[in-house]
Amino acid sequence: MTEQSFPAMSGSLVEPQPVTAPKFWRRTAPVLTAAALVAGLFGGVTGAVVASSDAPAASSSVAARTIANTSTPDWSAVAAQVLPSVVQVNVGNGLGSGVVLSADGRILTNNHVVASAGGQVTVKFTDGREVPATVVSTDPTSDLAVLQASGVSGLTPVKWADSGSVEVGDAVMAIGSPSGLQGTVTTGIVSALDRKVTVPGETRRSQPVSYQAIQTDASINPGNSGGALVNAAGELVGINSAIYSPAASSGEAGSVGIGFAIPSNTAKQIVDRLS
Template sequence: MTEQSFPAMSGTLVQPQPAVAPAPKFWRRTAPMLTAAALVAGLFGGVTGAVIASPDGRQASTSVVAQTVANQSTTDWTSVASKVLPSVVQVNVGNGLGSGVVLSADGKILTNNHVVASAGGSVTVTLNDGREVPATVVSTDPSSDLAVLQASGVSGLTPITWANSDDVKIGDGVMAIGSPSGLQGTVTTGIVSALDRKVTVPGESRRAASVSYQAIQTDASINPGNSGGALVNAAGELVGINSAIYSPASSSGEAGSVGIGFAIPSNTAKTIVDQLS
Protein backbone atom coordinates (compact mmCIF):
# COMPACT_ATOMS: atom_id res chain seq x y z
CA MET A 1 0.00 0.00 0.00
CA THR A 2 1.35 3.39 -0.98
CA GLU A 3 2.16 5.73 1.89
CA GLN A 4 0.09 8.90 2.00
CA SER A 5 0.99 12.19 3.65
CA PHE A 6 -1.06 14.18 6.12
CA PRO A 7 -1.18 17.86 5.06
CA ALA A 8 -0.37 20.30 7.84
CA MET A 9 -3.53 22.21 8.78
CA SER A 10 -4.54 24.49 11.61
CA GLY A 11 -6.52 22.52 14.15
CA THR A 12 -7.22 19.48 11.97
CA LEU A 13 -5.34 16.89 9.98
CA VAL A 14 -6.47 14.76 7.10
CA GLN A 15 -6.74 10.99 7.25
CA PRO A 16 -5.48 8.97 4.25
CA GLN A 17 -8.53 8.53 2.02
CA PRO A 18 -9.36 7.80 -1.62
CA ALA A 19 -9.58 11.04 -3.59
CA VAL A 20 -13.37 10.88 -3.71
CA ALA A 21 -13.84 10.49 0.05
CA PRO A 22 -14.26 13.38 2.53
CA ALA A 23 -11.43 13.93 4.98
CA PRO A 24 -12.29 13.36 8.69
CA LYS A 25 -10.67 15.24 11.55
CA PHE A 26 -8.46 14.07 14.35
CA TRP A 27 -10.32 14.73 17.58
CA ARG A 28 -9.81 14.60 21.24
CA ARG A 29 -12.61 15.27 23.64
CA THR A 30 -12.36 18.84 24.92
CA ALA A 31 -9.90 20.31 22.62
CA PRO A 32 -6.40 21.07 21.67
CA MET A 33 -5.69 17.68 19.96
CA LEU A 34 -2.84 15.11 19.98
CA THR A 35 0.14 14.79 17.66
CA ALA A 36 1.72 11.61 16.45
CA ALA A 37 3.62 9.87 13.70
CA ALA A 38 1.05 7.18 14.34
CA LEU A 39 -2.25 9.02 14.60
CA VAL A 40 -3.72 9.50 18.06
CA ALA A 41 -6.29 11.28 20.13
CA GLY A 42 -6.61 11.24 23.91
CA LEU A 43 -8.94 8.99 25.85
CA PHE A 44 -9.55 10.86 29.07
CA GLY A 45 -13.01 12.46 29.21
CA GLY A 46 -12.88 16.05 30.42
CA VAL A 47 -9.18 16.82 29.99
CA THR A 48 -7.08 18.53 27.40
CA GLY A 49 -5.51 17.03 24.30
CA ALA A 50 -3.46 18.17 21.30
CA VAL A 51 -3.32 18.19 17.46
CA ILE A 52 -1.66 15.41 15.49
CA ALA A 53 1.52 16.46 13.68
CA SER A 54 5.10 15.36 13.22
CA PRO A 55 7.55 16.53 15.93
CA ASP A 56 9.62 18.60 13.49
CA GLY A 57 6.63 20.32 11.93
CA ARG A 58 6.87 18.49 8.63
CA GLN A 59 4.07 16.39 7.22
CA ALA A 60 3.56 13.14 9.08
CA SER A 61 2.95 9.90 7.23
CA THR A 62 2.13 6.31 8.06
CA SER A 63 1.42 3.13 6.19
CA VAL A 64 -1.01 0.36 6.95
CA VAL A 65 -0.09 -3.28 6.52
CA ALA A 66 -2.94 -5.64 5.74
CA GLN A 67 -3.03 -8.58 8.12
CA THR A 68 -4.78 -11.91 7.73
CA VAL A 69 -5.93 -12.85 11.23
CA ALA A 70 -6.71 -16.33 12.47
CA ASN A 71 -10.12 -16.97 13.97
CA GLN A 72 -10.03 -15.91 17.64
CA SER A 73 -13.31 -17.61 18.56
CA THR A 74 -11.58 -20.32 20.64
CA THR A 75 -10.57 -17.80 23.32
CA ASP A 76 -12.78 -17.90 26.41
CA TRP A 77 -13.18 -14.13 26.83
CA THR A 78 -15.77 -14.69 29.58
CA SER A 79 -13.06 -16.21 31.78
CA VAL A 80 -10.61 -13.46 30.81
CA ALA A 81 -13.09 -10.76 31.85
CA SER A 82 -13.84 -12.51 35.15
CA LYS A 83 -10.12 -12.70 35.93
CA VAL A 84 -9.21 -9.11 35.02
CA LEU A 85 -12.24 -7.01 36.02
CA PRO A 86 -11.34 -7.02 39.76
CA SER A 87 -7.95 -5.55 38.82
CA VAL A 88 -9.32 -2.51 36.96
CA VAL A 89 -10.70 0.61 38.66
CA GLN A 90 -12.27 3.90 37.65
CA VAL A 91 -10.24 7.02 38.47
CA ASN A 92 -12.36 10.09 39.28
CA VAL A 93 -10.84 13.56 38.99
CA GLY A 94 -13.13 16.58 39.30
CA ASN A 95 -15.55 16.53 36.38
CA GLY A 96 -13.44 14.00 34.46
CA LEU A 97 -12.56 10.37 34.78
CA GLY A 98 -10.21 7.70 33.55
CA SER A 99 -9.25 4.15 34.40
CA GLY A 100 -6.46 2.41 36.31
CA VAL A 101 -5.05 -1.02 37.07
CA VAL A 102 -4.39 -2.48 40.51
CA LEU A 103 -0.71 -3.07 41.28
CA SER A 104 -0.96 -4.28 44.89
CA ALA A 105 -3.48 -5.70 47.34
CA ASP A 106 -3.22 -2.57 49.50
CA GLY A 107 -4.37 -0.22 46.75
CA LYS A 108 -1.45 0.90 44.61
CA ILE A 109 -2.93 1.92 41.23
CA LEU A 110 -1.32 2.60 37.83
CA THR A 111 -2.94 5.08 35.44
CA ASN A 112 -2.01 7.66 32.80
CA ASN A 113 -0.40 10.88 33.95
CA HIS A 114 -2.81 12.88 31.79
CA VAL A 115 -5.71 11.43 33.79
CA VAL A 116 -4.49 13.03 37.03
CA ALA A 117 -2.39 15.93 35.73
CA SER A 118 -5.08 18.48 36.57
CA ALA A 119 -6.36 16.71 39.69
CA GLY A 120 -5.28 19.37 42.15
CA GLY A 121 -5.09 16.73 44.87
CA SER A 122 -8.71 15.62 44.53
CA VAL A 123 -8.78 12.00 43.34
CA THR A 124 -10.98 9.01 44.17
CA VAL A 125 -11.07 5.53 42.72
CA THR A 126 -14.16 3.40 42.25
CA LEU A 127 -13.33 -0.25 42.81
CA ASN A 128 -14.83 -3.10 40.82
CA ASP A 129 -17.19 -3.89 43.71
CA GLY A 130 -18.62 -0.35 43.56
CA ARG A 131 -16.84 1.17 46.57
CA GLU A 132 -15.48 4.68 46.02
CA VAL A 133 -12.43 5.48 48.10
CA PRO A 134 -10.07 8.46 48.30
CA ALA A 135 -6.69 8.22 46.63
CA THR A 136 -3.50 10.26 46.49
CA VAL A 137 -1.09 10.76 43.62
CA VAL A 138 2.11 9.09 44.82
CA SER A 139 4.35 9.84 41.84
CA THR A 140 4.13 10.77 38.18
CA ASP A 141 6.29 10.49 35.09
CA PRO A 142 4.94 12.97 32.51
CA SER A 143 7.55 11.87 29.97
CA SER A 144 5.96 8.42 29.76
CA ASP A 145 2.38 9.54 30.56
CA LEU A 146 2.20 7.25 33.60
CA ALA A 147 1.30 7.87 37.24
CA VAL A 148 1.00 5.81 40.42
CA LEU A 149 -1.84 6.38 42.91
CA GLN A 150 -2.47 5.02 46.39
CA ALA A 151 -6.05 4.22 47.38
CA SER A 152 -6.78 4.73 51.07
CA GLY A 153 -8.18 2.20 53.54
CA VAL A 154 -8.31 -0.82 51.25
CA SER A 155 -6.89 -4.33 51.40
CA GLY A 156 -7.32 -7.61 49.61
CA LEU A 157 -7.47 -6.13 46.11
CA THR A 158 -6.51 -8.28 43.12
CA PRO A 159 -3.28 -7.10 41.47
CA ILE A 160 -3.04 -7.26 37.70
CA THR A 161 -0.86 -10.03 36.23
CA TRP A 162 1.94 -8.68 34.03
CA ALA A 163 2.75 -10.11 30.62
CA ASN A 164 5.98 -9.75 28.65
CA SER A 165 4.94 -7.31 25.92
CA ASP A 166 7.93 -8.39 23.83
CA ASP A 167 6.00 -11.63 23.23
CA VAL A 168 3.00 -9.82 21.69
CA LYS A 169 2.46 -10.50 17.99
CA ILE A 170 0.39 -8.82 15.31
CA GLY A 171 -2.94 -10.63 15.14
CA ASP A 172 -2.99 -11.65 18.83
CA GLY A 173 -6.39 -11.39 20.47
CA VAL A 174 -6.68 -8.70 23.16
CA MET A 175 -9.29 -7.28 25.53
CA ALA A 176 -9.54 -3.66 26.69
CA ILE A 177 -11.12 -2.98 30.09
CA GLY A 178 -11.98 0.41 31.56
CA SER A 179 -14.62 3.10 32.05
CA PRO A 180 -15.42 4.69 28.67
CA SER A 181 -17.67 7.70 29.34
CA GLY A 182 -18.05 6.50 32.93
CA LEU A 183 -19.43 3.07 31.99
CA GLN A 184 -17.27 1.21 34.49
CA GLY A 185 -16.28 -2.37 33.82
CA THR A 186 -16.75 -2.15 30.05
CA VAL A 187 -14.88 -4.86 28.13
CA THR A 188 -14.17 -4.90 24.40
CA THR A 189 -12.13 -7.31 22.32
CA GLY A 190 -10.05 -7.06 19.17
CA ILE A 191 -6.61 -7.86 17.87
CA VAL A 192 -3.15 -6.33 17.93
CA SER A 193 -3.07 -4.35 14.70
CA ALA A 194 0.56 -3.18 14.79
CA LEU A 195 3.60 -3.06 17.05
CA ASP A 196 6.18 -0.35 17.79
CA ARG A 197 3.92 2.37 16.40
CA LYS A 198 5.65 5.63 17.32
CA VAL A 199 3.30 7.97 19.16
CA THR A 200 4.29 11.52 20.09
CA VAL A 201 1.88 13.57 22.18
CA PRO A 202 2.76 17.25 22.67
CA GLY A 203 2.62 18.81 26.12
CA GLU A 204 -0.65 20.30 27.28
CA SER A 205 0.99 23.69 27.78
CA ARG A 206 3.89 25.56 26.21
CA ARG A 207 6.16 24.58 29.08
CA ALA A 208 5.19 20.92 29.17
CA ALA A 209 7.39 18.41 27.36
CA SER A 210 5.99 16.12 24.70
CA VAL A 211 5.43 12.42 25.39
CA SER A 212 6.77 9.76 23.03
CA TYR A 213 6.59 5.99 23.16
CA GLN A 214 6.49 2.95 20.90
CA ALA A 215 2.86 1.84 21.16
CA ILE A 216 0.88 -1.31 20.67
CA GLN A 217 -1.89 -0.54 18.17
CA THR A 218 -5.20 -2.36 18.60
CA ASP A 219 -8.65 -2.37 17.06
CA ALA A 220 -10.36 -3.19 20.38
CA SER A 221 -12.91 -0.42 20.88
CA ILE A 222 -11.64 2.19 23.36
CA ASN A 223 -13.08 5.64 24.00
CA PRO A 224 -12.69 8.69 26.30
CA GLY A 225 -12.48 7.32 29.86
CA ASN A 226 -10.49 4.21 28.90
CA SER A 227 -7.19 6.02 29.54
CA GLY A 228 -5.10 4.16 32.11
CA GLY A 229 -7.11 0.97 31.76
CA ALA A 230 -5.90 -2.50 30.92
CA LEU A 231 -5.15 -4.09 27.57
CA VAL A 232 -4.78 -7.81 28.27
CA ASN A 233 -3.99 -10.92 26.27
CA ALA A 234 -6.02 -14.12 26.00
CA ALA A 235 -4.51 -15.32 29.29
CA GLY A 236 -5.76 -12.23 31.13
CA GLU A 237 -2.27 -10.77 31.49
CA LEU A 238 -1.47 -7.08 31.08
CA VAL A 239 0.18 -6.29 27.74
CA GLY A 240 -0.47 -2.56 27.72
CA ILE A 241 -1.99 0.55 29.32
CA ASN A 242 -4.60 2.09 27.04
CA SER A 243 -3.61 5.70 26.41
CA ALA A 244 -4.76 7.13 23.08
CA ILE A 245 -7.05 6.73 20.08
CA TYR A 246 -7.46 8.08 16.61
CA SER A 247 -10.98 9.30 15.97
CA PRO A 248 -12.62 11.60 13.46
CA ALA A 249 -14.97 14.27 14.80
CA SER A 250 -18.62 13.31 14.77
CA SER A 251 -21.49 15.66 13.95
CA SER A 252 -22.09 16.08 17.70
CA GLY A 253 -18.51 17.20 18.30
CA GLU A 254 -17.67 14.10 20.38
CA ALA A 255 -14.79 11.72 19.72
CA GLY A 256 -15.44 8.02 19.28
CA SER A 257 -13.60 4.81 18.47
CA VAL A 258 -12.96 3.83 14.88
CA GLY A 259 -10.80 0.86 15.80
CA ILE A 260 -7.42 2.59 15.99
CA GLY A 261 -6.22 2.65 19.57
CA PHE A 262 -2.80 2.77 21.22
CA ALA A 263 -1.43 1.31 24.44
CA ILE A 264 1.83 1.80 26.31
CA PRO A 265 3.51 -1.65 26.31
CA SER A 266 3.53 -3.45 29.65
CA ASN A 267 7.33 -3.78 29.69
CA THR A 268 7.64 0.00 29.37
CA ALA A 269 5.01 0.53 32.08
CA LYS A 270 6.66 -2.01 34.41
CA THR A 271 10.03 -0.27 34.10
CA ILE A 272 8.47 3.10 34.96
CA VAL A 273 6.48 1.64 37.88
CA ASP A 274 9.65 0.16 39.35
CA GLN A 275 11.28 3.60 39.15
CA LEU A 276 8.29 5.42 40.65
CA SER A 277 7.68 2.98 43.50
Protein backbone atom coordinates in the same frame (compact mmCIF):
# COMPACT_ATOMS: atom_id res chain seq x y z
CA MET B 1 13.53 7.30 12.28
CA THR B 2 11.91 10.15 10.38
CA GLU B 3 8.93 11.59 12.16
CA GLN B 4 5.81 11.90 10.05
CA SER B 5 2.49 13.61 10.45
CA PHE B 6 -1.05 13.38 9.14
CA PRO B 7 -1.95 16.41 7.00
CA ALA B 8 -5.33 18.12 7.36
CA MET B 9 -8.13 16.18 5.78
CA SER B 10 -11.67 14.99 6.33
CA GLY B 11 -11.66 11.60 8.06
CA SER B 12 -9.57 9.38 5.74
CA LEU B 13 -5.91 8.46 5.98
CA VAL B 14 -3.50 9.51 3.26
CA GLU B 15 0.16 8.71 2.87
CA PRO B 16 1.94 10.84 5.49
CA GLN B 17 4.75 13.07 4.31
CA PRO B 18 7.76 14.15 6.40
CA VAL B 19 7.13 17.59 7.88
CA THR B 20 8.03 19.62 10.90
CA ALA B 21 4.86 19.24 12.91
CA PRO B 22 3.32 22.33 14.51
CA LYS B 23 2.14 21.99 18.07
CA PHE B 24 -1.43 22.89 17.15
CA TRP B 25 -3.34 22.24 13.94
CA ARG B 26 -6.66 23.27 12.47
CA ARG B 27 -9.71 21.39 13.75
CA THR B 28 -10.11 19.69 10.38
CA ALA B 29 -6.99 17.61 11.08
CA PRO B 30 -7.26 14.05 12.40
CA VAL B 31 -6.67 13.93 16.12
CA LEU B 32 -4.46 11.59 18.07
CA THR B 33 -5.49 12.35 21.60
CA ALA B 34 -5.01 10.94 25.04
CA ALA B 35 -8.01 8.71 25.73
CA ALA B 36 -9.12 10.39 28.95
CA LEU B 37 -12.40 12.10 29.74
CA VAL B 38 -11.06 15.30 31.26
CA ALA B 39 -12.90 18.61 31.08
CA GLY B 40 -11.41 20.88 28.43
CA LEU B 41 -8.96 18.26 27.14
CA PHE B 42 -10.44 17.73 23.70
CA GLY B 43 -11.06 21.39 23.08
CA GLY B 44 -7.35 22.06 23.60
CA VAL B 45 -5.84 19.09 21.79
CA THR B 46 -6.41 19.61 18.08
CA GLY B 47 -3.61 17.78 16.32
CA ALA B 48 -1.02 15.06 16.63
CA VAL B 49 1.93 13.28 15.12
CA VAL B 50 2.15 9.57 14.43
CA ALA B 51 5.30 7.96 13.09
CA SER B 52 5.84 4.26 12.64
CA SER B 53 8.86 2.01 12.47
CA ASP B 54 9.18 -0.83 10.00
CA ALA B 55 7.04 -3.81 10.92
CA PRO B 56 8.90 -6.55 12.82
CA ALA B 57 9.94 -9.65 10.96
CA ALA B 58 7.35 -12.38 10.66
CA SER B 59 7.54 -15.23 13.14
CA SER B 60 9.04 -18.50 11.91
CA SER B 61 6.25 -20.37 13.73
CA VAL B 62 3.35 -18.94 11.74
CA ALA B 63 1.81 -22.36 11.03
CA ALA B 64 1.91 -23.37 14.69
CA ARG B 65 0.37 -20.06 15.82
CA THR B 66 -2.36 -20.31 13.17
CA ILE B 67 -3.42 -23.67 14.54
CA ALA B 68 -3.28 -22.42 18.13
CA ASN B 69 -5.33 -19.32 17.31
CA THR B 70 -8.23 -21.20 15.71
CA SER B 71 -9.90 -21.57 19.11
CA THR B 72 -12.01 -18.62 20.28
CA PRO B 73 -10.90 -17.12 23.62
CA ASP B 74 -13.37 -17.38 26.49
CA TRP B 75 -13.76 -13.62 26.86
CA SER B 76 -16.37 -13.91 29.61
CA ALA B 77 -13.83 -15.78 31.74
CA VAL B 78 -11.13 -13.22 30.92
CA ALA B 79 -13.45 -10.36 31.89
CA ALA B 80 -14.40 -12.04 35.16
CA GLN B 81 -10.72 -12.51 35.96
CA VAL B 82 -9.50 -9.01 35.11
CA LEU B 83 -12.40 -6.67 35.99
CA PRO B 84 -11.56 -6.65 39.73
CA SER B 85 -8.06 -5.43 38.79
CA VAL B 86 -9.31 -2.38 36.83
CA VAL B 87 -10.63 0.76 38.54
CA GLN B 88 -12.24 4.04 37.56
CA VAL B 89 -10.11 7.07 38.43
CA ASN B 90 -12.16 10.18 39.20
CA VAL B 91 -10.43 13.54 39.00
CA GLY B 92 -12.57 16.59 39.71
CA ASN B 93 -15.14 16.68 36.88
CA GLY B 94 -13.15 14.26 34.70
CA LEU B 95 -12.21 10.61 34.82
CA GLY B 96 -9.97 7.87 33.51
CA SER B 97 -9.10 4.28 34.37
CA GLY B 98 -6.36 2.45 36.25
CA VAL B 99 -5.03 -1.02 37.02
CA VAL B 100 -4.37 -2.51 40.46
CA LEU B 101 -0.70 -3.16 41.19
CA SER B 102 -0.92 -4.44 44.76
CA ALA B 103 -3.39 -5.84 47.26
CA ASP B 104 -3.00 -2.73 49.44
CA GLY B 105 -4.10 -0.26 46.79
CA ARG B 106 -1.27 0.75 44.49
CA ILE B 107 -2.83 1.83 41.19
CA LEU B 108 -1.21 2.51 37.80
CA THR B 109 -2.79 5.04 35.44
CA ASN B 110 -1.79 7.58 32.81
CA ASN B 111 -0.12 10.78 33.93
CA HIS B 112 -2.52 12.82 31.78
CA VAL B 113 -5.44 11.43 33.79
CA VAL B 114 -4.18 12.98 37.03
CA ALA B 115 -2.06 15.85 35.69
CA SER B 116 -4.69 18.46 36.58
CA ALA B 117 -6.11 16.68 39.61
CA GLY B 118 -5.10 19.32 42.13
CA GLY B 119 -4.83 16.61 44.76
CA GLN B 120 -8.49 15.55 44.45
CA VAL B 121 -8.52 11.94 43.23
CA THR B 122 -10.77 9.00 44.05
CA VAL B 123 -10.79 5.46 42.70
CA LYS B 124 -13.90 3.36 42.26
CA PHE B 125 -13.74 -0.43 42.33
CA THR B 126 -15.99 -2.88 40.52
CA ASP B 127 -17.73 -3.76 43.80
CA GLY B 128 -18.96 -0.15 44.05
CA ARG B 129 -16.55 1.11 46.70
CA GLU B 130 -15.10 4.56 46.07
CA VAL B 131 -12.15 5.74 48.17
CA PRO B 132 -9.76 8.70 48.15
CA ALA B 133 -6.39 8.23 46.48
CA THR B 134 -3.14 10.16 46.45
CA VAL B 135 -0.72 10.62 43.58
CA VAL B 136 2.45 8.85 44.72
CA SER B 137 4.66 9.61 41.73
CA THR B 138 4.44 10.55 38.09
CA ASP B 139 6.54 10.27 34.95
CA PRO B 140 5.20 12.75 32.38
CA THR B 141 7.72 11.61 29.75
CA SER B 142 6.18 8.12 29.68
CA ASP B 143 2.64 9.34 30.52
CA LEU B 144 2.40 7.07 33.57
CA ALA B 145 1.54 7.71 37.21
CA VAL B 146 1.21 5.62 40.39
CA LEU B 147 -1.60 6.24 42.89
CA GLN B 148 -2.28 4.94 46.39
CA ALA B 149 -5.88 4.17 47.34
CA SER B 150 -6.67 4.79 51.00
CA GLY B 151 -7.86 2.18 53.49
CA VAL B 152 -8.13 -0.83 51.21
CA SER B 153 -6.75 -4.36 51.34
CA GLY B 154 -7.24 -7.69 49.65
CA LEU B 155 -7.38 -6.26 46.14
CA THR B 156 -6.58 -8.39 43.09
CA PRO B 157 -3.37 -7.19 41.38
CA VAL B 158 -3.24 -7.40 37.62
CA LYS B 159 -1.10 -10.17 36.14
CA TRP B 160 1.73 -8.92 33.93
CA ALA B 161 2.52 -10.35 30.51
CA ASP B 162 5.74 -10.06 28.54
CA SER B 163 4.79 -7.53 25.87
CA GLY B 164 7.88 -8.58 23.95
CA SER B 165 6.10 -11.82 23.10
CA VAL B 166 3.04 -10.06 21.65
CA GLU B 167 2.54 -10.54 17.91
CA VAL B 168 0.42 -8.81 15.30
CA GLY B 169 -2.93 -10.60 15.11
CA ASP B 170 -3.00 -11.65 18.78
CA ALA B 171 -6.43 -11.37 20.42
CA VAL B 172 -6.74 -8.66 23.10
CA MET B 173 -9.36 -7.12 25.38
CA ALA B 174 -9.50 -3.48 26.53
CA ILE B 175 -11.05 -2.79 29.94
CA GLY B 176 -11.88 0.58 31.45
CA SER B 177 -14.48 3.32 31.97
CA PRO B 178 -15.18 4.94 28.58
CA SER B 179 -17.39 8.00 29.14
CA GLY B 180 -17.82 6.87 32.74
CA LEU B 181 -19.28 3.46 31.85
CA GLN B 182 -17.22 1.52 34.38
CA GLY B 183 -16.39 -2.10 33.67
CA THR B 184 -16.71 -1.81 29.90
CA VAL B 185 -14.85 -4.49 27.93
CA THR B 186 -14.12 -4.49 24.20
CA THR B 187 -12.19 -7.02 22.15
CA GLY B 188 -10.05 -6.95 19.03
CA ILE B 189 -6.59 -7.82 17.84
CA VAL B 190 -3.11 -6.35 17.95
CA SER B 191 -3.01 -4.31 14.74
CA ALA B 192 0.65 -3.25 14.82
CA LEU B 193 3.68 -3.17 17.09
CA ASP B 194 6.33 -0.55 17.84
CA ARG B 195 4.12 2.23 16.52
CA LYS B 196 5.74 5.55 17.34
CA VAL B 197 3.05 7.75 18.83
CA THR B 198 3.40 11.40 19.75
CA VAL B 199 0.55 13.04 21.64
CA PRO B 200 0.56 16.85 21.93
CA GLY B 201 0.54 18.42 25.37
CA GLU B 202 -2.77 19.41 26.91
CA THR B 203 -1.79 23.09 26.70
CA ARG B 204 0.55 25.08 24.51
CA ARG B 205 3.12 25.01 27.30
CA SER B 206 3.02 21.23 27.77
CA GLN B 207 5.62 19.06 26.11
CA PRO B 208 4.47 16.33 23.69
CA VAL B 209 4.74 12.73 24.91
CA SER B 210 6.24 10.06 22.63
CA TYR B 211 6.46 6.29 23.02
CA GLN B 212 6.53 3.06 21.05
CA ALA B 213 3.00 1.70 21.29
CA ILE B 214 0.96 -1.40 20.70
CA GLN B 215 -1.78 -0.55 18.19
CA THR B 216 -5.15 -2.29 18.53
CA ASP B 217 -8.57 -2.20 16.91
CA ALA B 218 -10.29 -2.97 20.23
CA SER B 219 -12.58 -0.01 20.84
CA ILE B 220 -10.94 2.60 23.08
CA ASN B 221 -12.73 5.83 23.93
CA PRO B 222 -12.39 8.85 26.24
CA GLY B 223 -12.25 7.47 29.78
CA ASN B 224 -10.27 4.34 28.82
CA SER B 225 -6.95 6.05 29.56
CA GLY B 226 -4.93 4.12 32.13
CA GLY B 227 -7.03 0.99 31.74
CA ALA B 228 -5.89 -2.50 30.85
CA LEU B 229 -5.16 -4.11 27.51
CA VAL B 230 -4.94 -7.84 28.22
CA ASN B 231 -4.28 -10.97 26.23
CA ALA B 232 -6.51 -14.05 25.98
CA ALA B 233 -5.00 -15.34 29.24
CA GLY B 234 -6.09 -12.21 31.12
CA GLU B 235 -2.54 -10.88 31.44
CA LEU B 236 -1.63 -7.20 31.03
CA VAL B 237 0.08 -6.46 27.71
CA GLY B 238 -0.43 -2.70 27.72
CA ILE B 239 -1.87 0.43 29.34
CA ASN B 240 -4.47 2.04 27.07
CA SER B 241 -3.38 5.60 26.49
CA ALA B 242 -4.36 7.23 23.19
CA ILE B 243 -6.69 7.04 20.21
CA TYR B 244 -6.68 8.30 16.66
CA SER B 245 -9.90 9.97 15.64
CA PRO B 246 -10.97 12.38 12.90
CA ALA B 247 -11.76 15.66 14.63
CA ALA B 248 -15.42 16.43 15.02
CA SER B 249 -16.79 19.95 15.00
CA SER B 250 -17.19 19.75 18.77
CA GLY B 251 -13.57 18.72 19.24
CA GLU B 252 -14.68 15.44 20.87
CA ALA B 253 -12.84 12.25 19.93
CA GLY B 254 -14.25 8.76 19.51
CA SER B 255 -13.09 5.31 18.50
CA VAL B 256 -12.51 4.48 14.85
CA GLY B 257 -10.66 1.27 15.63
CA ILE B 258 -7.19 2.80 15.97
CA GLY B 259 -6.09 2.79 19.59
CA PHE B 260 -2.70 2.71 21.28
CA ALA B 261 -1.35 1.21 24.49
CA ILE B 262 1.94 1.62 26.34
CA PRO B 263 3.55 -1.87 26.31
CA SER B 264 3.55 -3.71 29.64
CA ASN B 265 7.33 -4.15 29.64
CA THR B 266 7.75 -0.37 29.37
CA ALA B 267 5.12 0.23 32.04
CA LYS B 268 6.71 -2.32 34.40
CA GLN B 269 10.09 -0.60 34.13
CA ILE B 270 8.53 2.75 34.95
CA VAL B 271 6.51 1.30 37.85
CA ASP B 272 9.64 -0.26 39.37
CA ARG B 273 11.31 3.12 39.20
CA LEU B 274 8.37 5.14 40.53
CA SER B 275 7.35 2.79 43.37
